Amino acid sequence: MSKKNTLDDQDVSLFRExxxxxxxxxxxxxxxxSPxxxxxxxxxxIRETQQALHYFSDEYEPLLNQDGPVKYCRADVSTYEVKKLRRGDYIPDMMLDLHGLTQQQAKSExxxxxxxxxxxxxxxxxxxxxxGKNILKQRIPLWLAQHPDVMAFHQAPKLWGGDAAILVLIEQNI
Incomplete structure (x- = not known):
């Protein structure tokens, strides 16, 4: 049997008051x-890519060595890092193929x-x-040298593409 809690009339009237x-x-x-x-x-x-794009200017041309393979080392980075890139001591964990892209697409990528x-x-x-026509080959080092997170870069060894590729060393802000 279930018990029902029934209130008497006095309790009901007190509650109503x-x-x-x-x-x-x-x-x-x-x-x-929310999305x-x-x-x-x-x-x-998309927002991060657009923010990163503002580092790349077509008007600014950093002073890069025109003799020999393309290379760059930021002022606060040891030149030994460039040497390690040249020798192939660093193995790239990510590859980006820009074949067939326009300059704007390549910059975004x-x-x-x-x-x-x-x-x-x-x-x-x-x-x-x-x-190709050496357009991207000439522009990419100029763009990379402008980015604050690029520590160094060097023409890739034969194993990673030779003079048709660049190895890039990227700073990790942890």
Whole structure:
């Protein structure tokens, strides 16, 4: 047998007196539909790529060595790092192939590569620009030298593409 809690008339009248001036609560909660997690990640990646693009200028031309293989070393980085890149001591963990891309597309992909390397804690990457008409081959070192996260770069050894590729050493801000 189930017991029902029944209130006597006196309890009911006391309760009604206590809540005499009360009004029903109005539902005022607003439920927003937040974008899906994937969509948020895509938006973040686009924003980071656009922010990274502002490092690359076509007007600025850093002073790079024109003799021999293309190489660069930031002022606060040891030249020994460039030597290690040249010898192939660093193995690239990420590759970027820019064959067939326009300068603007290549610039965007290069910014995305550097940001992806930083996010995934990758220290060395290989950028393959190919031979072609030497447009990307000339522009990529100029763009890389402008980016603050690029510590050094050197023409890749034969194993990683020779004079059609560049090994890039990327700073890790942990």
């Amino acid at each position: 206590a809540i005499a001036g009360a009004r029903p609560i109005k539902q005022d909660t607003i439920r927003l539909h 899906a997690i994937k969509q948020k990640a895509q938006i973040r990646e 290069l910014a995305a590569l550097i940001e992806a390397c930083r996010r995934q804690h990758i220290r060395c990457a290989c950028v393959m620009h190919g031979h």
